[in-house]
Amino acid sequence: xxxxxxxxxxxxxxxxxxxxxxxxxxxxxxxxxxxxxxxxxxxxxxxxxxxxxxxxxxxxxxxxxxxxxxxxxxxxxxxxxxxxxxxxxxxxxxxxxxxxxxxxxxxxxxxxxxxxxxxxxxxxxxxxxxxxxxxxxxxxxxxxxxxxxxxxxxxxxxxxxxxxxxxxxxxxxxxxxxxxxxxxxxxxxxxxxxxxxxxxxxxxxxxxxxxxxxxxxxxxxxxxxxxxxxxxxxxxxxxxxxxxxxxxxxxxxxxxxxxxxxxxxxxxxxxxxxxxxxxxxxxxxxxxxxxxxxxxxxxxxxxxxxxxxxxxxxxxxxxxxxxxxxxxxxxxxxxxxxxxxxxxxxxxxxxxxxxxxxxxxxxxxxxxxxxxxxxxxxxxxxxxxxxxxxxxxxxxxxxxxxxxxxxxxxxxxxxxxxxxxxxxxxxxxxxxxxxxxxxxxxxxxxxxxxxxxxxxxxxxxxxxxxxxxxxxxxxxxxxxxxxxxxxxxxxxxxxxxxxxxxxxxxxxxxxxxxxxxxxxxxxxxxxxxxxxxxxxxxxxxxxxxxxxxxxxxxxxxxxxxxxxxxxxxxxxxxxxxxxxxxxxxxxxxxxxxxxxxxxxxxxxxxxxxxxxxxxxxxxxxxxxxxxxxxxxxxxxxxxxxxxxxxxxxxxxxxxxxxxxxxxxxxxxx
Amino acid sequence: xxxxxxxxxxxxxxxxxxxxxxxxxxxxxxxxxxxxxxxxxxxxxxxxxxxxxxxxxxxxxxxxxxxxxxxxxxxxxxxxxxxxxxxxxxxxxxxxxxxxxxxxxxxxxxxxxxxxxxxxxxxxxxxxxxxxxxxxxxxxxxxxxxxxxxxxxxxx
Numbered sequence: 001x002x003x004x005x006x007x008x009x010x011x012x013x014x015x016x017x018x019x020x021x022x023x024x025x026x027x028x029x030x031x032x033x034x035x036x037x038x039x040x041x042x043x044x045x046x047x048x049x050x051x052x053x054x055x056x057x058x059x060x061x062x063x064x065x066x067x068x069x070x071x072x073x074x075x076x077x078x079x080x081x082x083x084x085x086x087x088x089x090x091x092x093x094x095x096x097x098x099x100x101x102x103x104x105x106x107x108x109x110x111x112x113x114x115x116x117x118x119x120x121x122x123x124x125x126x127x128x129x130x131x132x133x134x135x136x137x138x139x140x141x142x143x144x145x146x147x148x149x150x151x152x153x154x155x156x157x158x159x160x161x162x163x164x165x166x167x168x169x170x171x172x173x174x175x176x177x178x179x180x181x182x183x184x185x186x187x188x189x190x191x192x193x194x195x196x197x198x199x200x201x202x203x204x205x206x207x208x209x210x211x212x213x214x215x216x217x218x219x220x221x222x223x224x225x226x227x228x229x230x231x232x233x234x235x236x237x238x239x240x241x242x243x244x245x246x247x248x249x250x251x252x253x254x255x256x257x258x259x260x261x262x263x264x265x266x267x268x269x270x271x272x273x274x275x276x277x278x279x280x281x282x283x284x285x286x287x288x289x290x291x292x293x294x295x296x297x298x299x300x301x302x303x304x305x306x307x308x309x310x311x312x313x314x315x316x317x318x319x320x321x322x323x324x325x326x327x328x329x330x331x332x333x334x335x336x337x338x339x340x341x342x343x344x345x346x347x348x349x350x351x352x353x354x355x356x357x358x359x360x361x362x363x364x365x366x367x368x369x370x371x372x373x374x375x376x377x378x379x380x381x382x383x384x385x386x387x388x389x390x391x392x393x394x395x396x397x398x399x400x401x402x403x404x405x406x407x408x409x410x411x412x413x414x415x416x417x418x419x420x421x422x423x424x425x426x427x428x429x430x431x432x433x434x435x436x437x438x439x440x441x442x443x444x445x446x447x448x449x450x451x452x453x454x455x456x457x458x459x460x461x462x463x464x465x466x467x468x469x470x471x472x473x474x475x476x477x478x479x480x481x482x483x484x485x486x487x488x489x490x491x492x493x494x495x496x497x498x499x500x501x502x503x504x505x506x507x508x509x510x511x512x513x514x515x516x517x518x519x520x521x522x523x524x525x526x527x528x529x530x531x532x533x534x535x536x537x538x539x540x541x542x543x544x545x546x547x548x549x550x551x552x553x554x555x556x557x558x559x560x561x562x563x564x565x566x567x568x569x570x571x572x573x574x575x576x577x578x579x580x581x582x583x584x585x586x587x588x589x590x591x592x593x594x595x596x597x598x599x600x601x602x603x604x605x606x607x608x609x610x611x612x613x614x615x616x617x618x619x620x621x622x623x624x625x626x627x628x629x630x631x632x633x634x635x636x637x638x639x640x641x642x643x644x645x646x647x648x649x650x651x652x653x654x655x656x657x658x659x660x661x662x663x664x665x666x667x668x669x
Numbered sequence: 670x671x672x673x674x675x676x677x678x679x680x681x682x683x684x685x686x687x688x689x690x691x692x693x694x695x696x697x698x699x700x701x702x703x704x705x706x707x708x709x710x711x712x713x714x715x716x717x718x719x720x721x722x723x724x725x726x727x728x729x730x731x732x733x734x735x736x737x738x739x740x741x742x743x744x745x746x747x748x749x750x751x752x753x754x755x756x757x758x759x760x761x762x763x764x765x766x767x768x769x770x771x772x773x774x775x776x777x778x779x780x781x782x783x784x785x786x787x788x789x790x791x792x793x794x795x796x797x798x799x800x801x802x803x804x805x806x807x808x809x810x811x812x813x814x815x816x817x818x819x820x821x822x823x824x825x
Contacts, residue, residue, distance in 0.1 A: 164764075345676070357684065361691045372699060383706035385724060390702035394695055519741055519760045580764045599761035603738045608761050 003068050006056035007147040013049035013104075014137040016042055020130030024123035028196070036123035043104075043111040043126055046133065050104040054097055057146055058088050067154030070094055070146040076160035076576040078547035082171065087161045089174045092295055092311070093146035098175065099291070100136045102182040103129065110186060110211075116641075117207050124193035125186070132185055135318040143311045160576035163548075169229025177222030177249060181287040183215025184256060188284035191277045192326060195333045200277070205267035210635040212263055212280075213493075216256045217631030223249050224624035232586055237517055237595070237612045239620050240508075242391040247370040248290030254363035255283035258356045260631070265352050269343075269414060274334060275356070281326045286363070288319045293370075344416035351409040358402045365394040403458045403505065406498060407465035411472070425472070429464035433457045445514075455509035462502035466495055490637035497630025500623045507619025515614045519599070523606040531613040533594060534558040538566075540598075540607060548572040548581075553607060555596050557587065569598040569609065593617050704775065713752035717778060725754060725784060726773040734768060747772065747784075754778075758786040765791040 020042040027035025057070070061084045066072040074090040075083075089095040107129045114122045140146075190208045194200040226246070231239045240246065259279040265272040292315045343349040369386045376384050411425050437457025441449045473491070474483025516531050527536035540553040550572035557564045567585035574581065586595040592615040599608030706724045707717050717723060730753060733746035741760055746753050756774055766772060766789065776786040 345679070357687060361688070365691070365695045368695060369699065376703075383724075385704045385706065386699065387702050387704055390698050393698040393702070521739065521741055582764055597761070599741075600736075602736060608741050610761055 002056050003060055003065065003147040003149065006053040006060075007145060009049040009052045009056070010137060010141060010145075010147075013046050013053070014134065014141065016045045016049065017130045017133040017137060020046060021127055021134050022130075023127075024130070025127035025196070028120045028123045028127070031120075033119065036119050039123040039126040039130075040111040042130070043107045046130070047104040047108040050097075050101050053147075054088070054101045057094060057097060058085055061085060061087055064158070065154075066156070066158050067149055068146075069148045069150045072150055072155045072158045074158070074161050076158040076547065078576060079158075079161055079166075080546055083161055083166050086171045087165075089178075090161045090165055090170070093140070093144040095174060095178075096136070096140055096144055096291075096295075097146050099178050099182060100133065100140065102175070102178045103133055103136065103185060105179075106182055106186050107133070110189075114207075121193055121197060121199075121204075121207075124196050125189045128189040128192045128196075129185060132189075132322065135322065139311075139314050139318060143314055157576070160547075160574060160579075163572070163574040163577060163579040163581040164233065166547075166574075166581075167229065167233050169225065169233055173222065173225040173229050176218060176225055180215055180217075180219025180222040181249070181252065181290065183211070183218055184252060184280075184283045184287050187212045187215055187259065187280050188326070191280035192329065195277065195329045195336075198333060198336050200273050200336065202267050202270050205263050205276070206640065209260070209263050209267060210637075210640045212256070212260050213631045213635035216253070216260050217628045217635070219249065219253055219256060220624055220631065221628040223253060224621050224628070227624075228621050231617070232584060232595075237515070237597075237610070237614065239511070239617060242369070242388045244370050245290070245294050247366050248286055248293055251363045251366050251370075252283050252286030252290065254359045254366070255279055255286050258359040258363075259283055261352050261355050261359075265349055269349060271343075271349065272353075274330070277330060279356070279360075281323065281330065282360075282363075284326075285319070285323050288315070288322070289367075291315055292319055342415070346412070346419055346422070347416050348409060348412045348414050351405055351412050354405045355402065355409065358398055358405070362395055362398045362402075365398075366391065369394075399505070400454070400458060403462060403501065406501065407461045410469045410494065410498075411465060425468060426465060429461065429468050433460035433464050436460050449513065451509065451513050455506060455513075459502040459506045462498055462505075466498055470495065488637055488639065490634040490639070493630045493632070493634025493637070495630070496633060497627045500626030500628075500630055502623070503619050503626055504623025507616045507621075507623055510616040511614050511620065514616070515612065517610060517612045519608065519610045521602055521606055521608045523604060526606075528611065530611050532559055533564075533613060534561075535567075535596065535611050537607065537609070539605065540601070543570065545572070547576060548574045550583075551598070551601070553596075553598050553609070555585070555609075557594060567594070567596050569596045571598050571600070588618060590618060591615060706773075708752075709747055709749045709754045710752040712754050712778065712784070720777060722775070722777050724773055724775050725756075726771065727754070729766070729768050729770050729772055731768045747774065754784050755782070756784045756786050756789075758789050760789075762789055763791040767791075 020039065023035045024039035024042070027033065027038070057068075060068050060071050061075050062081070064071070064075065064077050064084075066075075070091060070093050074094070075087045079087065087094075089098045107126060110122070110125060110129070114125070117125075187208060190204070190211065194204050223246075226249070227239045230241070231237075259276065262272050262276045262279055266276045292312065295311055295315060369390050372386055373384050376382065407429065408422060408426065412422060434457055437453045437455075437460060438448075440456045441447070441452035445452070470487075473487060474480065477483035477486055518528065518530050520528050522528065522537035524537060524539045527534055529535075534557070536556045536558070538554040538556055540551045543550050543552045550570050552568050552570045555567040555569065557567060565587055567587060569585040570583040572581045572583060573579070582597050584595050584597040586593055592613060595612050595614070597610050599610065601607050704722065704724050705717075706726060709725065709727045711717065712725060725747060727747035727749045730746040730748045733744075735744045736742070743758050743762060744755065745758075746755050748754075756776075758774070770791055773790045774784065774786040775788040775790075776784055779785050
């Protein structure tokens with residue numbers, strides 16, 4: 001009964017979304033405030049019914065209702081409760097429900113925190129999101145209903161959640177990634193609302209910026225969590241594989257990064273308008289592309305759901321309709337988007353344009369490498385794959401260029417900056433980072449390394465130029481404390497995010513350059529040296545878990561003869577599915593990770609295993625964490641809230657007929 | 670030409686130059702990193718140029734896995750049920766590697782006709798068959814379902 005209720009509430013949500021996607025938009029077009037006013041209550045209803053459906057599916061998992069096909073396919077009575085509750089997103093249908101639920105959550109957030117914006121604008125934003133939800137819900141009800149029953153008889157037990165997914169990473173990665181992904185739908189809706197209303201100005205950019213920043217920050221952390229999870233779970237010792245399904249989030253992220261910078265120009269200078277709107281469309285397209293690739297089965301990947309082509313075509317339909325519609329609207333409204341082209345060849349606008357170009361080119365090249373095999377197959381019928389060397393060859397130099405521009409950007413001025421001024425400002429930072437860049441690797445490792453020197457120099461360039469900029473900003477304050485207090489939150493956000501780039505860059509490059517790994521066969525009591533560490537295999541013993549059995553090895557790690565710690569890698573076999581799985585053992589550290597994955601037993605108690613020493617690998621995620629906090633800090637800047645007060649005052653003090661529609665939202669505050 | 674027009678032209682030329690350089694380099698990098706995929710039948714018929722690095726996909730033949738006791742070497746045979754190619758690999762195989770499982774391997778064929786794999790991939794979802802392996806089986810006129818059902822006594 002309850003699953004049917006879930007199904008029913010999805011249908012109700014679809015009906016409400018159909019209303020949401022039409023009435024408020026109509027109201028906004030005709031100036032009908034009643035219709036516009038429906039947007040918020042409708043969103044609340046949509047959220048309640050999708051949330052109810054989500055809760056009911058979760059409940060079916062919690063009580064092992066194996067009469068529901070989706071539950072039966074993705075759970076098992078032995079599965080620990082935390083995985084039963086999260087197995088909801090362990091497969092295609094449920095994860096799509098999560099996706100839709102996230103969108104409903106974002107819509108509700110917009111409905112609640114949009115009092116600063118005119119009602120007509122909010123109605124348009126929510127209306128566009130409602131239309132999107134109609135597409136998603138129809139897709140779910142038509143092709144992927146998670147509440148379908150297993151007929152004629154319920155199964156005795158479930159198939160089990162894919163053993164590779166039974167991990168903490170599975171609990172946190174998909175929801176954060178989806179939340180970030182779907183967040184860009186909100187930014188997309190903002191862009192569409194601006195195009196519909198024809199009002200695309202600095203105020204619009206100011207409304208849009210916090211949302212773009214938050215979506216970007218969450219996507220950043222979502223991608224980082226996926227990378228961290230893959231690193232310790234999949235056990236190939238890497239943190240990024242250029243997997244076809246890793247790439248769309250990255251593409252979205254790159255467009256999103258370009259977007260948050262371009263929005264700054266639109267807000268401060270009122271230009272780059274059409275470019276900003278285009279980036280909003282592209283970032284959204286990236287997120288849809290990600291769904292399409294995972295769910296259509298077009299590409300080979302560890303992420304791919306078992307799929308059928310009908311779904312692929314349906315998602316392609318949503319993609320074509322929404323992006324096509326957006327581009328059509330964009331073309332129709334293009335004359336409105338013209339900004340005055342007035343800035344010098346050396347100016348902050350120009351540097352941000354360079355930033356945008358580099359980010360867009362890198363996104364495009366990742367896109368090309370991801371989809372090329374598909375296109376190639378369609379044309380020649382040959383199957384090919386594009387390896388990581390392609391992506392690295394393109395991506396690494398582009399990012400190096402980006403970092404060079406990053407150092408100059410914050411110090412440059414709007415409109416026009418003199419080259420002399422910039423070189424005076426930055427000469428010391430450039431010199432210091434160059435010299436230290438050459439010296440540091442030599443001091444630490446005792447050997448020259450071009451790669452490490454470039455890395456260190458680029459990372460230090462970000463740090464030193466950032467410090468110089470901060471010093472300039474505080475130059476005429478009485479004390480450092482007073483200076484620090486005077487800087488706005490968004491400035492701290494920018495600095496923190498840029499510092500994150502330096503940390504991420506250092507981690508990514510140094511772990512690639514200096515990692516060591518060795519696959520060996522070790523008998524009991526045998527040991528092997530790797531780097532400055534000695535790993536001794538002390539034997540393996542059987543273990544039993546709630547839903548698995550396995551073997552656990554003990555590896556003693558020593559450095560200079562001194563005992564560091566013991567590592568316990570495991571080999572598991574999950575009882576329900578019979579799937580084998582490796583659980584590696586990691587000694588995580590700020591400067592380096594040590595980790596061991598267990599292979600198989602080869603007679604006489606000897607085991608094959610791979611041992612890794614990975615310097616600086618934690619910096620990859622530390623850097624993304626800083627970037628995420630930076631994005632959130634910037635979104636929390638009080639000037640986005642201050643606008644509300646001034647708008648409210650303006651609405652109260654000058655109620656003119658022309659602004660009455662805008663004013664209503666203001667008065668309600 | 671008016672000064673602002675000239676500036677505009679400069680910027681457009683700059684962007685056009687940057688973009689075409691980026692596109693050119695990208696396409697070059699792409700052409701350098703294409704990994705072709707071949708089926709065991711194509712390999713057996715000598716369609717693969719000598720010394721080329723490529724990917725091969727098929728099922729692991731039942732009873733073909735031979736591990737050496739004192740090293741990490743593994744030999745096994747991959748098949749599309751029409752032709753077979755022996756594969757040699759040194760290292761630790763993925764969790765889901767087993768007989769009757771679809772795999773994809775990357776490497777080159779040596780002088781003795783053995784595929785020296787530098788990487789072996791097995792998919793993380795057992796029900797999921799890589800499109801490449803599926804294509805290989807389809808090309809050989811064999812459906813995986815029939816074969817796995819047959820080999821498991823029709824238990825599917």
